[in-house]
Amino acid sequence: MKTGMRISELGAATGVDTETIRYYEKAGLLPAPARSANGYRSYGDVHLERLAFIRHCRALDISLADTRRLLDFLAHPEADCGDIDQLIDAQLARVQARLASMQALEQQLLALRGQCGEHRCARDCGILQELVAAAHGEACACHGSRT
Amino acid sequence: MKTGMRISELGAATGVDTETIRYYEKAGLLPAPARSANGYRSYGDVHLERLAFIRHCRALDISLADTRRLLDFLAHPEADCGDIDQLIDAQLARVQARLASMQALEQQLLALRGQCGEHRCARDCGILQELVAAAHGEACACHGSRT
DNA sequence: CTTGACCCTGTAGTCACTACAGGGTGTGCA
DNA sequence: TGCACACCCTGTAGTGACTACAGGGTCAAG
Structure with missing residues (x-):
């Protein structure tokens, strides 16, 4: 069982600021991750990929609202x-x-x-x-x- | 003595929203105008020109901070x-x-x-x-x- | 034990507007 | 005269996408 990443590790892996990561979670774009015993966020590959997806959309100047819509489409392949x-x-x-x-x-x-x-x-x-x-x-x- | 313009008249003359005009005054870009007996703002040509200057800079995507600097230069011709x-x-x-x-x-x-x-x-x-x-x-x- | 880097939540600030609440003023019409 | 509506006012809050900070907890190294 591989230990998850703390938030700064996810940030380093994606080039995203920790505060921005927490912002995306609060904005509902990034699911809330599991927590370690000390209350720290623990991220896995799923979050890594989701965050990369979001940043890719942002790099295309796609608004967070539209990014959310694209994520909805991902969640509903029959759309x-x-x-x-x-x-x-x-x-x-x-x-x-x-x-x-x-x-x-x-x-x-x-x-x-x-x-x-x-x-x-x-x-x-x-x-x-x-x-x-x-x-x-x-x-x-x-x-x-x-x- | 020509009566000044009310805020909506200044807005109509410049294409600027009344709320934006009040915002610029609060932001210190536009001097506070005289007031009528009823407390309404009363604008003259000086404000008309100043507002046109500001909007011109905004049309050039110049930030309000830089617009403020240009206004400073205007106020100090020896700069x-x-x-x-x-x-x-x-x-x-x-x-x-x-x-x-x-x-x-x-x-x-x-x-x-x-x-x-x-x-x-x-x-x-x-x-x-x-x-x-x-x-x-x-x-x-x-x-x-x-x- | 102390220090410094990390973590947490909640709140506020940035920029340039834009919207709203609550109340005042003026004018036209019934 | 009273009402309705368009205007005015100040102060506050919201927009979008972050970014910063306060106050407190955790961890590891010296």
């Missing part, structure tokens, strides 16, 4: 596969929308950064002037003629 | 312009790093989505199998041979 597809498709759409907005944002920051010349103080700062001009409702280098 | 450049550069770097990770994430989700075949139930779902395989430490289609 409709289309629902899983939809979940991943929705996530993909979210990521792609966010990507588009980040790309626009990058361009805007590059344009703003381009306002910086050889000045030495805030009074003459192209960046600040640009931000203030935008606040005046003028077209700004960041966003163009959108106003 | 060193280089510090502003650094702030915007740091923001640009953050956005670019996030952009890179979102792009990788998109690829990973597309790869995962590509696991979906003609199955009808969760038991045979390529997506779930992929996520579970990743949890087993096997190379996954999302991340390749990283493990």
